[in-house]
Amino acid sequence: MNNLWIENISRYVILVLLQVTLLDNIWFLGYINPYLYVLFILLLPLNLNQWKVLFISFLAGLSIDMFHDSGGVHAAACLVIAYFRPYLLRWVFGVSFEHQTLKYSQTPFRQRMVYATIMVVIHHFILFLLEYFDLSFILLILKKTLFSSIFTILLIIIGSMLFKRNTST
Amino acid sequence: MQQIINFLIRYKNTLLFLLLLTIALFFTIQSHQYHKSKFINSTNFISGGIYTKLNAIDKYFYLEKENNLLLKENKLLREQVASFKYMQDTMINDSVNKNYPYHYITAKVIRNQYNKIDNFILINKGDKHKVNSDLGVITSKGIVGIIEKSSTNYARIISILNTNLSISAQLKKTEHFGSLLWDGKSPNTLQLQDIPRMAPVKVGDTIVTSGKSFIFPKGIPIGVISDYKLDQNDNYGTINVHLFNDMTSLSYVYVIKNNNKEELSNFLQEDE
Numbered sequence: 001m002n003n004l005w006i007e008n009i010s011r012y013v014i015l016v017l018l019q020v021t022l023l024d025n026i027w028f029l030g031y032i033n034p035y036l037y038v039l040f041i042l043l044l045p046l047n048l049n050q051w052k053v054l055f056i057s058f059l060a061g062l063s064i065d066m067f068h069d070s071g072g073v074h075a076a077a078c079l080v081i082a083y084f085r086p087y088l089l090r091w092v093f094g095v096s097f098e099h100q101t102l103k104y105s106q107t108p109f110r111q112r113m114v115y116a117t118i119m120v121v122i123h124h125f126i127l128f129l130l131e132y133f134d135l136s137f138i139l140l141i142l143k144k145t146l147f148s149s150i151f152t153i154l155l156i157i158i159g160s161m162l163f164k165r166n167t168s169t
Numbered sequence: 170m171q172q173i174i175n176f177l178i179r180y181k182n183t184l185l186f187l188l189l190l191t192i193a194l195f196f197t198i199q200s201h202q203y204h205k206s207k208f209i210n211s212t213n214f215i216s217g218g219i220y221t222k223l224n225a226i227d228k229y230f231y232l233e234k235e236n237n238l239l240l241k242e243n244k245l246l247r248e249q250v251a252s253f254k255y256m257q258d259t260m261i262n263d264s265v266n267k268n269y270p271y272h273y274i275t276a277k278v279i280r281n282q283y284n285k286i287d288n289f290i291l292i293n294k295g296d297k298h299k300v301n302s303d304l305g306v307i308t309s310k311g312i313v314g315i316i317e318k319s320s321t322n323y324a325r326i327i328s329i330l331n332t333n334l335s336i337s338a339q340l341k342k343t344e345h346f347g348s349l350l351w352d353g354k355s356p357n358t359l360q361l362q363d364i365p366r367m368a369p370v371k372v373g374d375t376i377v378t379s380g381k382s383f384i385f386p387k388g389i390p391i392g393v394i395s396d397y398k399l400d401q402n403d404n405y406g407t408i409n410v411h412l413f414n415d416m417t418s419l420s421y422v423y424v425i426k427n428n429n430k431e432e433l434s435n436f437l438q439e440d441e
Contacts, residue, residue, distance in 0.1 A: 020216075021223050027284050050182045058189045062196075067216045069282070069289040069325065071200025076193035083186045130197050132286050137353070 057082035077126040212320040311414040339379040
């Protein structure tokens, strides 16, 4: 249990620092930017109480807002994906999630990617929607959602390849 | 009663979600309103400190560019000093110019935004250095924004690339003035609105600040007209202004302090 906390807290610190120091300066083609810190919410322990997930996601989003001066847009986006997380997990991973025996590292790559993709797209859409706060920008919002999601998911795939755990033993 | 408690227990996650979402939306809506005090912002010591550290590394990559900019500005200032000396020698000593009310404080940008719809810039001067809210910020090339909030060591500028900000600006030649806004699209182009139709507008004309708000002195350069559209229906047109300043790469800025501001605004209040 203790180990799990240390692992998650250090993952949070590393991802937020990576986000604000490096990833926030990319702006590929002027408007495409990854938000890799959502990986922290995706990888929260599966058997964690739902109210804890909501609260932790809210605080994680709020800390990013503090760096971006963006009010509460990241907090709201993180909260929404945290709320839908258990439903999505049940839908993607099926019965094994119900029995709480599931570990991310044991799931098939394809299922993991479906889960990550849906979460990232929802997060980015809510994020840009609230950031512009104006439906006349809907095309730009959709465009940013699409390309930034692709970028974020690419980084998640690269990251999961780099930090692949050898749990086969 | 039992039923209410059961209901609360059953939907506790949804209720918590709705509660936190309301808080997040409250922060969001507040951030879309200009000049509201905010709880969540980057002028605190954690984010300010991290951005300062980051900037300390980052600045080495731009040293040469920064040097060139300073050289150019030095040249400009030298020319101005020379012409000023010439004027002083040739003209009668004018007592009006003695008390120039504006003075400048230099500051360094530690975090710059330009890709969102409401952008803010963080600088490394705050209350400790007498940098407070509602002061104008410029570079040697043109205007940058207005300080919105300050803490002890940092201040947050509401950038001209922010849809909530409007600045009074005028044509350099003819004194026709309007308000300068941003439509949220290109970080190089601003929109000048409410210019009367009889104003002689031409592509390539220079736009400067009008000095009507006492935040910026009159005549600070902003940009040149890149194209314009005159509305047939009303008497006003919209003009696209290409900025002199490259808002995507800022490093040193000047904060303008107007010493007579209180006096002037008292005058205006008496008037009303």
